[in-house]
Amino acid sequence: MFLPVIMAGGSGTRLWPLSRQLYPKQFHSLTSDRSLLQETIVRLEGLGGQQPMLVCNEEHRFLVAEQLRQIGQDDATILLEPFGRNTAPAIALAALLATHHGEDPLLLVLAADHVVADVPRFHIAIAAAVPLAEAGKLVTFGIVPDRAETGYGYIRRGDALAGGVGFAVAGFEEKPDTATAERYIATNEHFWNSGIFMFRAGRYLEELERERPDILEACRRAIDLSSRDMQFVRIDAETFASCPSESIDYAVMEKTAAAAMIPLNVGWNDIGSWSALWELEARDGDGNVLRGDVMAVASRGNLVHADDRLVTLLGVEDLVVVETRDAILIAHRGAVQDVKEIVDTIRLSGRSEHVSHRKVYRPWGHYDSIDVGERHQVKRITVKPGAKLSVQMHHHRAEHWIVVRGTAKVYRGQEIIMLSENQSTYIPLGEVHALENPGKIELELIEVQSGSYLGEDDIVRLEDRYGRT
Structure with missing residues (x-):
């Protein structure tokens, strides 16, 4: 039995404007009704592994918890990084936590x-890696390439291993130029580097201690000072700050003599760009991939993702059009690898569209910023049954609440007020207050804020059931 370790960090900037800092691509439903994260976990059903361990950024903790709850994985451990330090430290944290009570499980990272199209063949490859990992190998999975791709690193296979399962690793190659990639493909000895691994937790820590003891020491201290909060394991930020940032390839895999590779030919895709999604999805007779409320006339080879409004195309070819409530991307399909430049431009201009969507998720539900002015802001707030917002106050704004659906339990100073549909209340500036949904259906209300400053950082939390005080 192995322990799946799911690396759920990253911002996915090349899929902007859908993927953003506070809601990156792994939490979106791109290829099915489930998110990419949920598909990754469901894909493991039937392999006999333990309940997974998730490694994610602190700011994504409630997104991860909610998506796990939706697929019945409520008790999975969620390891919270206060900030990213790349894959070598992240896997070290997971390995240290997995061995904390004297156990030494196989880790499937x-x-x-x-995206994996052929799940049965994926299962066969995972099963083939188990005896190698049990024998002390650090197994990586090499994707059988179908084109000369310049966006991936490559693994060069060595001799076949005893028993005919897998190969020794002869070397790792950086992302090549086109000519080099074509040469790699012609040799039949090069595979795309998938970033999927299997090894004993203890073996990885042994190799990390040999090659990068500074990383291991920082991670060990961070785990020793960690704390548990519900299903979350919070890493000590001060000690983890001293940890160098390094990938597992640079820190361990390129140096160890124990590396082995299993070929993987399963319709794998990391959806690293909108063009990759166009290649992956089923296309209509004109070569278009259309998702959402879209009409295309005399248009070919386009990808359109419409979230909120009708999008129409007329007489255009090879475009990517992505519409969200607060931003629209229009790009040539051949240029989408450079979407990160747009994101950098937005960030440098002091805007926030690279950070969050208009609709923002919280542990109690979500809110949608309907209208924003110089001294006012209007939000539609949705609170899950039984959920409660923090007990809080504001220094710079007052709030009006109007219930649209459900029942609201309002704490205002020393008062407790019950509001039903079409009823409202007022929260003066500086008043301690809280909002709770005591009902069995979602609570929806309109919040009108007014004041000199309306930022989310003007929230003084006095009490919070989600550990945010």
Whole structure:
């Protein structure tokens, strides 16, 4: 039995404007009704593994918890990084936690944002890796390439291993130029580097201690000072800050003599760009991939993703059009690898569209910023049954609440007020207050804020059931 370790960090900037800092691509439903993260976990059913361990950024903790709850994985451990330090430390944290009570499980390390078309063959490859990992190998999975791809690193296979399962690793290659990639493909000895691994937790820690003891020491201290909060394991930020940032390839896999590779030919895709999604999805007779409310006339080879409005195309070819409530991307399909430049431009201009969507998720539900002015802001707030917002106050704004659906339990100073549909209340500036949904259906209300400053950082939390005080 192995322990799946799902790496759920990353911002996925090349899929902007859908993927953003506070809601990156692994939490979106791109290829099915489930998110990429959920698909990664469901894909493991039937392999006999333990309940997974998730490694994610602190700011994504409630997104991860909610998506796990939706697929019946409520008790999975969620390891929270206060900030990213790349894959070598992240896997070290997971390995240290897995061995904390004297156990030494096999770890199957997976990224949360990959697509696998052929799940049965994926299971066969995972099963083939188990005896190698049990024998002390650090197994990586090499994707059988179908084109000369310049966007991936490559693994060069060595001699076949005893028993005919897998190969020794002869070397790792950086992302090549086109000519080099074509040469790699012609040799039949090069495979795309998938970033999927299997090894004993203890073996990885042994190799990490040999090659990068500074990383291991920082991670060990961070785990020793960690704390548990519900299903979350919070890493000590001060000690983890001293940890160098390094990938597992650079820190361990390129140096160890124990690396082995299993070929993987399963319709793998990391959806690293909108063009990759166009290649992956089923296309209509004109070569278009259309998702959402879209009409295309005399248009060919386009990808359109419409979230909120009708999008129409007329007489255009090879475009990517992505519409969200607050931003629209229009790009040539051949240029989408450079979407990160747009994101950088937005960030440098002081805007926030690279950070969050208009609709923002919280542990109690979500809110949608309907209208924003100089001294006012209007939000539609949705609170899950039984959920409660923090007990809080504001220094710079007052709030009006109007219930649209459900029942609201309002704490205002020393008062407790019950509101039903079409009823409202007022929260003066500086008043301690809280909002709770005591009902069995979702609570929806309109919040009108007014004041000199309306930022989310003007929330002084006095009490919070989600540990945010």
